[in-house]
Amino acid sequence: MVAFPHEFIPPGTQFHTLPSPFPMKRGGVLHGARVAYETWGTLAPGKDNALLILTGLSPDAHAASSAADPTPGWWENMVGPGKPIDTDRWFVVCVNSLGSCKGSTGPASVDPSTGQPYRLAFPELSVEDIGDAAAEVVRGLGIGQLACVVGNSMGGMVALALLLRHPGIARAHINISGSARALPFSIAVRSLQREAIRLDPNWNNGEYDDATYPESGMRIARKLGVITYRSALEWDGRFGRVRLDEAIPVAGAGEEDPFGLEFQVESYLEGHARRFVRRYDPNCYLYLSRSMDWFDLAEYAGGDVLAGLAKIKVERALAIGASTDILFPVQQQQEVAEGLGRGGAQTQFLGMDSPQGHDAFLVDFDRFGPAVRGFLDGLM
Amino acid sequence: MVAFPHEFIPPGTQFHTLPSPFPMKRGGVLHGARVAYETWGTLAPGKDNALLILTGLSPDAHAASSAADPTPGWWENMVGPGKPIDTDRWFVVCVNSLGSCKGSTGPASVDPSTGQPYRLAFPELSVEDIGDAAAEVVRGLGIGQLACVVGNSMGGMVALALLLRHPGIARAHINISGSARALPFSIAVRSLQREAIRLDPNWNNGEYDDATYPESGMRIARKLGVITYRSALEWDGRFGRVRLDEAIPVAGAGEEDPFGLEFQVESYLEGHARRFVRRYDPNCYLYLSRSMDWFDLAEYAGGDVLAGLAKIKVERALAIGASTDILFPVQQQQEVAEGLGRGGAQTQFLGMDSPQGHDAFLVDFDRFGPAVRGFLDGLM
Numbered sequence: 001m002v003a004f005p006h007e008f009i010p011p012g013t014q015f016h017t018l019p020s021p022f023p024m025k026r027g028g029v030l031h032g033a034r035v036a037y038e039t040w041g042t043l044a045p046g047k048d049n050a051l052l053i054l055t056g057l058s059p060d061a062h063a064a065s066s067a068a069d070p071t072p073g074w075w076e077n078m079v080g081p082g083k084p085i086d087t088d089r090w091f092v093v094c095v096n097s098l099g100s101c102k103g104s105t106g107p108a109s110v111d112p113s114t115g116q117p118y119r120l121a122f123p124e125l126s127v128e129d130i131g132d133a134a135a136e137v138v139r140g141l142g143i144g145q146l147a148c149v150v151g152n153s154m155g156g157m158v159a160l161a162l163l164l165r166h167p168g169i170a171r172a173h174i175n176i177s178g179s180a181r182a183l184p185f186s187i188a189v190r191s192l193q194r195e196a197i198r199l200d201p202n203w204n205n206g207e208y209d210d211a212t213y214p215e216s217g218m219r220i221a222r223k224l225g226v227i228t229y230r231s232a233l234e235w236d237g238r239f240g241r242v243r244l245d246e247a248i249p250v251a252g253a254g255e256e257d258p259f260g261l262e263f264q265v266e267s268y269l270e271g272h273a274r275r276f277v278r279r280y281d282p283n284c285y286l287y288l289s290r291s292m293d294w295f296d297l298a299e300y301a302g303g304d305v306l307a308g309l310a311k312i313k314v315e316r317a318l319a320i321g322a323s324t325d326i327l328f329p330v331q332q333q334q335e336v337a338e339g340l341g342r343g344g345a346q347t348q349f350l351g352m353d354s355p356q357g358h359d360a361f362l363v364d365f366d367r368f369g370p371a372v373r374g375f376l377d378g379l380m
Numbered sequence: 381m382v383a384f385p386h387e388f389i390p391p392g393t394q395f396h397t398l399p400s401p402f403p404m405k406r407g408g409v410l411h412g413a414r415v416a417y418e419t420w421g422t423l424a425p426g427k428d429n430a431l432l433i434l435t436g437l438s439p440d441a442h443a444a445s446s447a448a449d450p451t452p453g454w455w456e457n458m459v460g461p462g463k464p465i466d467t468d469r470w471f472v473v474c475v476n477s478l479g480s481c482k483g484s485t486g487p488a489s490v491d492p493s494t495g496q497p498y499r500l501a502f503p504e505l506s507v508e509d510i511g512d513a514a515a516e517v518v519r520g521l522g523i524g525q526l527a528c529v530v531g532n533s534m535g536g537m538v539a540l541a542l543l544l545r546h547p548g549i550a551r552a553h554i555n556i557s558g559s560a561r562a563l564p565f566s567i568a569v570r571s572l573q574r575e576a577i578r579l580d581p582n583w584n585n586g587e588y589d590d591a592t593y594p595e596s597g598m599r600i601a602r603k604l605g606v607i608t609y610r611s612a613l614e615w616d617g618r619f620g621r622v623r624l625d626e627a628i629p630v631a632g633a634g635e636e637d638p639f640g641l642e643f644q645v646e647s648y649l650e651g652h653a654r655r656f657v658r659r660y661d662p663n664c665y666l667y668l669s670r671s672m673d674w675f676d677l678a679e680y681a682g683g684d685v686l687a688g689l690a691k692i693k694v695e696r697a698l699a700i701g702a703s704t705d706i707l708f709p710v711q712q713q714q715e716v717a718e719g720l721g722r723g724g725a726q727t728q729f730l731g732m733d734s735p736q737g738h739d740a741f742l743v744d745f746d747r748f749g750p751a752v753r754g755f756l757d758g759l760m
Contacts, residue, residue, distance in 0.1 A: 120638055181621065182621070183612065183615070183616055183620075183621070184612070184615035184616060184618075184619040184620065184621070184643065184644075184645035185607070185611075185612035185615050185616075185645075186612075187621075187643050187645055187646065188603075188607050188615070188645050188646065188649055189607060191641065191643075191645075191646045191649070192600065192603050192604060192607065192649070194639055195599070195600065195603070195630055196576065196600050198630060198637075198639055199596040199599070199600070199630070200596075201581070205638075216579040216580075219575070219579070220572065220575065220576050220579070220600060223568075223572050223575070224572060224604065227565070227568050227569060227572065231565075232563065232564070232565035232566075232706065232709060235563070235564035235565050235568070236563055236564060236565075238564075239564040240563075240564065241561065241562070241563070241564070241567075241676055241678075250575055250578060250579070257578075258500055258585075259574055259578055259666055259670060261571065262673075263564065263567050263571070263673065264564075265564035265565075265567055265568050265571075266567065266568065266571045269568055269571070269572070286639055290639060293642075293643065296621055298621075326612065326706070329612060
């Protein structure tokens with residue numbers, strides 16, 4: 001059993017130390033903070049083949065296997081030699097988000113001023129801070145301009161913040177199941193996820209340890225996440241009303257659980273919860289989740305989100321999503337394409353008929369693979 | 381403060397005592413059980429103008445105001461003199477579901493064999509039991525055949541069970557935002573609501589009292605319910621990203637809540653939670669919620685849901701729903717219409733463009749009112 005708060009750092013992780021102090025958008029600074037990242041492929045002599053990947057809330061920087069870490073990454077089917085993001089052509093960098101517990105400095109990291117984990121003493125985290133930290137990694141690698149920034153889900157928000165606040169940092173952008181601002185349905189879902197964690201007595205205002213990890217709250221947050229990451233359509237076909245051979249008790253409810261799980265779909269959620277609980281730091285989850293609610297590119301243009309997007313200057317952009325996504329609905333990717341187009345980019349919008357909802361980019365490689373490959377081919 | 385377990389019984393409630401023992405579909409019997417109901421209008425001498433309303437999970441039998449209870453009911457705009465369900469023409473009966481805590485016998489009621497509340501000793505409750513109990517009320521009122529059964533949400537399931545198991549009990553049926561079986565997305569949502577309650581240490585396997593009411597679990601269950609009862613589309617227009625004047629702490633989180641509520645949509649959910657917590661019995665919630673997951677009319681026809689529906693014999697039927705409903709998607713009302721049509725009913729299906737999702741029937745009277753009125757006019 002690991003001691004919480006705990007950071008989960010994949011073996012192939014590299015680190016970039018941020019300037020100290022590193023100012024945070026909403027106030028406060030970080031001292032001696034670092035950003036975890038991994039790379040694949042080779043930076044060309046002209047340094048013109050760099051591609052940055054920005055992730056969703058929970059992934060680490062291990063997007064794909066490598067010599068340093070041969071375990072499959074979270075985007076293994078998309079990143080590698082000959083794959084849609086072809087590491088024979090591109091020097092690929094994937095950054096772990098500032099505020100996460102996967103190697104970048106966050107609430108689970110040690111605060112150098114106290115020698116103890118930050119917990120809730122970590123300054124308020126914004127999507128913009130995550131983007132600013134990623135920009136430091138790019139500069140640290142000696143890359144003057146990225147060929148492309150790819151952002152998925154929360155990473156799509158981070159990419160837009162990065163592009164707006166660091167003009168010229170990239171020539172092109174792929175925004176996958178992302179958005180330029182949080183809308184109330186997704187705010188409601190995330191707020192409830194955070195509330196489930198905070199209402200768990202073990203959370204204790206962030207002062208948990210291994211013996212008191214807020215397992216119930218994290219279970220509920222994760223299951224609610226998975227419900228909103230997929231789609232009813234997919235589940236109708238995948239699970240229907242198929243029952244388990246034997247009802248299973250909910251973890252923590254004791255062996256004699258009169259309301260045990262009976263349906264395959266419940267067992268699927270249970271599996272997701274068990275793989276997540278105690279493998280993610282609850283305070284980091286709260287900080288990253290809240291940063292998404294706050295994000296609104298309209299802030300940069302007097303309340304007009306399209307005008308905010310139009311301030312971003314890239315040559316080409318692709319916005320792509322799934323028609324079944326209820327968390328980042330496809331209209332938000334259409335909005336990203338429209339706004340970047342107004343800013344002068346040659347833009348393309350693809351609304352895919354993937355049944356897998358928000359998670360489609362993690363599973364529907366038949367649709368997302370060729371779309372990404374085609375766009376990147378056009379950049380060469 | 382009320383003492384839990386507690387029944388919440390509106391002042392105009394009447395009671396029908398069920399045959400004793402009353403057998404339950406999944407095993408066990410109830411002794412001395414009763415069903416709460418209210419009525420409006422006058423039963424015609426030929427007893428041919430009776431209309432039964434079956435409710436969703438949480439409402440009581442007080443669908444509309446009356447002399448006995450002038451407070452507005454949960455369907456006040458739909459039921460009354462001159463309203464779509466016109467009590468000048470119809471003798472309207474609304475039944476509180478068996479298993480509820482609003483007057484009908486349920487887990488919060490006293491078990492006559494022990495003198496103590498049933499709690500988890502209440503037998504497993506199915507949608508069919510709720511329908512069977514409602515049929516007893518109809519017979520008890522001396523009504524040989526109802527002119528129409530109207531069921532909303534869970535009540536739509538109950539209505540189908542009633543019609544199938546009590547042939548000839550009604551000439552016509554209106555199924556509103558209901559379904560003939562639970563599908564995995566709604567099972568997942570309800571399963572998670574139940575889990576939130578069960579993981580609340582105060583739930584204590586159903587052995588709570590006022591001092592230990594599982595408030596956190598019920599808060600989360602209710603907020604998750606409200607998220608799935610409405611629609612993202614509605615909330616985009618209604619709340620957008622509007623912020624509260626001042627952040628408010630989550631109830632129970634203490635005054636200094638670093639993750640307090642900031643957006644209007646969060647305050648809306650909080651209001652719903654506060655109006656629900658301690659006004660509903662948690663064990664009753666668990667029983668009714670689970671009954672919906674179990675419901676599947678296909679059980680009655682070798683796994684074919686349309687064939688199950690076709691076993692129901694009514695003269696006319698209307699199935700109606702909202703295109704934005706994610707919990708009981710409109711395809712399920714279309715399925716109800718198709719199946720009842722196969723059974724020989726003259727059927728009509730109306731998929732409304734209401735933005736309010738599953739709750740549309742409780743708020744979008746401009747669309748649902750004329751639809752219900754028009755169908756009922758055709759029965760006179």
